[in-house]
Amino acid sequence: MMDPTAYALVATDLDGTLLRGDDTVSDRSLAALTRVTGSGARHLVVTGRPAPRVRPLLADLGCKGLAVCGQGAQLYDARADRLLWSVTLDRELAETALGKIEAEVGQVYAAVDQDGVDGLTLIEPGYLMPHPTLPAVRVGRREDLWSEPISKVLLRHPDLSDDELAATARAVVGSLATVTMSGPGTVELQPCGITKATGLALAAAQLGLSPEQTIAFGDMPNDIPMFDWADRGVAMANAHPELRAVADEVTLSNEDDGIAVVLERLYGR
Missing domain, CATH: 3.30.1240.10 (Hypothetical Protein, Haloacid Dehalogenase-like Hydrolase; Chain: A; domain 2)
Structure with missing residues (x-):
């Protein structure tokens, strides 16, 4: 059972956040995300990368559900390998x-x-x-x-x-x-009005989850709308100053398992 103090939805950016500089995810971070999903919570990738550039990473992470791609312009279903929703830029x-x-x-x-x-x-x-x-x-x-x-x-x-x-x-x-x-x-x-928050909100609605049940991790100004939407926003130590200024918490860097540090506190080791 999930700890009632933990969140039902964990939203993570990829570059500079979950991924290390060599585009890999550490064993510690993978283990922490496994504990998240094992508790009954959901892990959702929310990234600026378009869906075609995300598929291999989702496979490595074992993500077979939804992913928010293209800065919120795409909602991708990894299991079906199709876009459930997309907005194009004129x-x-x-x-x-x-x-x-x-x-x-x-x-x-x-x-x-x-x-x-x-x-x-x-x-x-x-x-x-x-x-x-x-x-x-x-x-x-x-x-x-x-x-x-x-x-x-x-x-x-x-x-x-x-x-x-x-x-x-x-x-x-x-x-x-x-x-x-x-x-x-x-x-x-x-596209005008499209941000990570619009994509995250759409994905959360599909999952039957709310902002109050969501914790988000990021490192750049494009993550600010996601932090505004979620109950808690956690910036990496390597984050841009604009994001650090609005974060509820600053963790260690992406190279030092900053996401895992927070998730281990919430979901156990």
């Missing part, structure tokens, strides 16, 4: 948003995640993948990015920091898209 709006950003800061380099369980990540000339282990297809020109429906656009600037690029993008994009910052070198445009 490609004309995306082009307009890019034009507004470049009018302020000069040339940016862009990539897109295509919609669907088999969608590709396309990168234009000059774009460098922040995660070199993730597969991507280089296209010859920006126009090629818009060949299929997309879930989001990823941006990099040759000189500006992520914080500077995100701040400028938010100032000029307005209602064309939601601007998020999800990791080093990862400023993103996604």
Whole structure:
């Protein structure tokens, strides 16, 4: 039986949170998550990665249920290998948003995640993948990015920091898209109004669970809406200052089993 003081839903980000720098999960963290599910609680991955880039990790974690992907734009059913829900970013709006950003800061380099369980990540000339282990297809020109429906656009600037690029993008994009910052070198445009919180809320409703029953773990500003939604938000020691400022608790880093430390306290060792 689950301890009545523990949470029925444990929502974890992946990069910089559950995953170590080499994209693996430690044995201690895996054991802690096994205790969570063994107690009757649910573990839910809530990540900025699109569904196709999450499938291998879910298999490694033994997750056979729901996962929130694409910054909340996709609700993925791992058992059925299908999207239960997805929202795409209008490609004309995306082009307009890019034009507004470049009018302020000069040339940016862009990539897109295509919609669907088999969608590709396309990168234009000059774009460098922040995660070199993730597969991507280089296209010859920006126009090629818009060949299929997309879930989001990823941006990099040759000189500006992520914080500077995100701040400028938010100032000029307005209602064309939601601007998020999800990791080093990862400023993103996604459908307006879509955040990790919208995806988490949808998944929790499917599971019959509420915000009051949820604890969430993250490391970047894109996790702020998830922390606002959940009863308790736990930031990693390596988290961005904006997330640490709104967290209910700060644990150890992703390299030091910060998630496991908290889960062992709640669910036992």
